[in-house]
Structures are given as C-alpha cells and as structure tokens.
Amino acid sequence: MLKDVTIGQYYPTGSVIHKLDPRTKILFTTAFVVMLFFLNNLWGYLATFLILATITLLSKIPMGYIIRGIKGLVLIIMLTVVLNLFMTPGTVVATLGPLTVTLEGLKVATYMALRLIFLVVGTSIMTLTTSPIDLTDGMEWCMRYIPFVRRYAHELAMMMSIALRFIPTLMEETERIMKAQKARGANFETGNIISRAKNLIPILIPLFISAFRRADELATAMEARCYRGGENRTRMKQLAFEFRDGASLVLMFLMIVGLYLTTWIQIPLLFPV
C-alpha cells in the first residue's frame, strides 16, 4: 500500500531531460500548468498530449511508471467526471433514469479529466526526472524572486528536503508500528469506516511521538554540525545554466505559445466551439 506512492519519487535514467537545470524544468512546469487552464478546445489537449509524449520519450521513463502515478487519482478524476457529466445544464443527449447527460456536460467532463491527467503527468515528469536535492535547490532559487516568500526561501527549501529525507524512514516506522499493534491484536482490515479510522489511532500516536523525538534529535545534530540558517552558507553543487538549458527554454517558450495559439482555433474537434 505504502510503496505505491510515486509523488516526489526520482527515477534516474541519465536522459537529456534529467540533465536539464532544475530551474528550467520548474519554469516550464509552472508555465505548463497555468497554460492547461487556458485551453478551451480539444486541439489544445491534443497538442498537450503530443508535447508530454515527446518529453516522456526523451526522459526514457517507462510509460507504466507514469501511468501508475495517475492511478492514485482515479477516484478524484471519476468523481469530477461524474459530477460534471450529470450536473451541467444544456442540450440533453441521453437520459439515465433521473439523470441526464448534456452535450455541455460531456464537454466539461472530458476537459476536466484531461486537464487533471495532464496536470499529474506534467508535474510527475518533473519530479521523476529531478533529484529531490536539485528540485529543492531549484525551488529555493525560484522562491528568491517571489516577494514575501523570498525571506523564507532557504528555510522552506530545507524543510522540504528534510521532509523528503524522512518519508522513507517514517514509512518504515509506520509499518513496524502496524506489525507491533497487529501482534497485540489490533485489527485494521475489517469494520466500517468509522471503526477503521478509530483503529488508526494506535498507529498515529506512536508515530507522532517518535516523529517529534526524531525532529528534536535531528535539530541537535544539525546544530552540532554548525547549521545556522541560510546566511553565509555555501553549496557543494552549484546550479549551472548550460547551453541545453538555453535551447530548451526557447523550445519551451515556443511550446507554450503554440498551446496558447490553439485556443484561437475555430475548427470544431468532436465538440462544437
């Protein structure tokens, strides 16, 4: 169950995409996510699909790995689709008992589903191709240019990297606590939702106590290693923009512009404009 989490996982293949500067990837992903919400016809989604497919091929990450990331969101996507499908007023195309499907509903549901899928795929390509360290370094750099956040850029990046460092440790610990509680007769498999939720308490309490203890010890260890915030701190690995980053930025800019241009296309594809 816990091993299926792909968010924030790094899948090294040494591809061109992996070698790009994290800042390049963050910039593109941000622009890409924003752009997704401007798309208003299927041409745009088609173009998005082509762009993502090309990037995925270039990254050499197996398709199955990326699809696994979507699996976790199937429930949310289904819910959005169902809600939009039946709740949007408009021209009725089909009736299912008390429920009616409208053409507009069909359109909105399709767009929403595609949007969510592309959103997850797009962002997970970024996390899959960028090591957590590079990602936090890139974010730290980007945050320095956002007003109000600027002051906390280093602290936020440090928090993120510590969180990433401790995810596997805490997962191991959760599994250990679960086994220990099962050995004491705890039951996590049966019962209704409420009793199952109640059964989680004997897992969560020890987990929290241990997490706080870890945090305390880690803070002491960090201070003992002369940690005193971001000031005057140097980094072993410096971020460096290279030729390929410049080239990709130009390409990415063109792609985003291309995506924007699709919103002007007046030829209907499947749905009327």
Place this chain on the structure above:
Amino acid sequence: MIMDSKKRMIDVQDVYFKYPHNNENESVVALDGVSLHIEKGEFVGIIGHNGSGKSTLSKLLNAIIFPTQGDVIVSGLNTKDHESLWTIRQTAGMVFQNPDNQLVATIVEEDVAFGPENLGVPPQEIRERVDRALAVVEMQAYAHQKPHQLSGGQKQRIAIAGILAMEPECIIFDEPTAMLDPSGRREVMETIKRLNRDKEMTVIHITHFMEEIVDADRIIVLDKGKVVMEGEPRTIFKQVKRLKEIGLDVPQMTELAYELRSAGLEIADDVLSIEEMVDVLCQ
C-alpha cells in the same frame, strides 16, 4: 597551568549542570562538580550507568548546552563565550546514538557536505573534503545512495564522514554503537580506532559496551554526576567489585578472571582480551 590548558584538547573545570524542569520546582543535578581533561590525540572512554551524566557531559563538550557553573574549555576556547560557539562546534565534532536522526540529506554525499556547507567552505573544497571523508570511512562506493538504503553501521559511518568533512580536531562519540547489530558495531569501532591510530584524531568514546574501550588510552567512570574512577583500562577493569556496585559491567574476560580468582585459581586480575586469557591460562 595556563600553558597546560592551551595544549589540551578539552579541559572541564569543576562543572555543575542542572536540568531546570521538574514537577516540584526541583532541578535535577546531572553533573555534580566534574573536572577532567583530554589531551590531543588521546582515545578516552567514558562509561557510566544510565543517568550518570555521560550524555550531558558530551553535549557540554560540543557547546550544545552550557554549564550551570564551571567552565568547559575546548582547544583554549570557553564554551560560554558565544563568539567562539561555531569554532568550538567545528573543532569538537559529535556523533550521536541514532544514525537515522542525524542524517539530513537525501543523498549520502550531500549529507557529508552538510557540515562544510554550513561553515561556508568554497564548493570546490567541499567536493574534495567529501571525497576524502568518504574514503576514510571506506564508503566511496555509496556516495550516491540514499541513506535509508544503508545498514545501521553504514549510516553511522556516513555520520562520522559528515563530521570528518568539517575537519575537527576531536570527535565525541555519544554511544554510537548502542542501536547497531554486532557486525555494525564492529564496522563502526574499527573506523573509530583507525581514526585515532592513523589520523591522530582525539576520540572521546561514550559507551556501555566495555569491550569497545579495552584498548583506550584512558577510561573515565561517571556515577551520579561525579567522576568516580579514572585511569588505564587495566587498572579500572580489575576493580570488578566496585564497577558492579555502580551498575557497570566489565569485559567478559576480566569477569572470567575475577570468577576464577574467587574460585581459588591463582590468575592475574587484569586480563582484558581472549588472547591474553589464553596466554595466562597456558602458562
């Protein structure tokens, strides 16, 4: 005397330490007038029962906490002096008990780089220091691994490398083997001993495994916040009865020799290792 303390690695002068918090407004005295000194290049073992104040002492040496009374001088610098705080922490590195709770980064070499990064060392030099430190603990092959994929002993060696990269003069080990299995314990002890022998690193090793410190230069025994014994391993461990009274063990072979003596066999009382025992018995 002043000249002496300049040469010394660490000088603890009549230190008291009280933990303020308690239910009945009472403070708990963790250290009750401790004086000791550590010379450069020494390997000193510190032993004591739970609550004897040995962990408190180790934190005082690294300026994580400060004495309620008395002074701790590290390489000529007083820990009370806030100006020298970071120099002291860099000079006297510290390795803690739980290997998981002292690794900060998601990649081994990044973790080793954490200390020098905090010190503001230039990137190129950090790279060199990291490679050197990983070589000393023999973990170069794992430079790009994630810490959670390593065994306990390996994680602890990475923690040691992280301290080495800061180029300290002295390393304080606060029960570094307590949470490890026997093979991990052996790995870590070999690394610590090699550091002391080959790199002339001053080592302060706090432990409750007596076998680990039989070849230390000196052993300090703490009990109820006081130094109760101090001397060479041989002179300390032959006082089996006294050590047992304050809840401490002796190395297995010393205990065996003690039992044999009490059973009436004429045998030396300062046997420390199996080899020595074999020699003594075959005479």
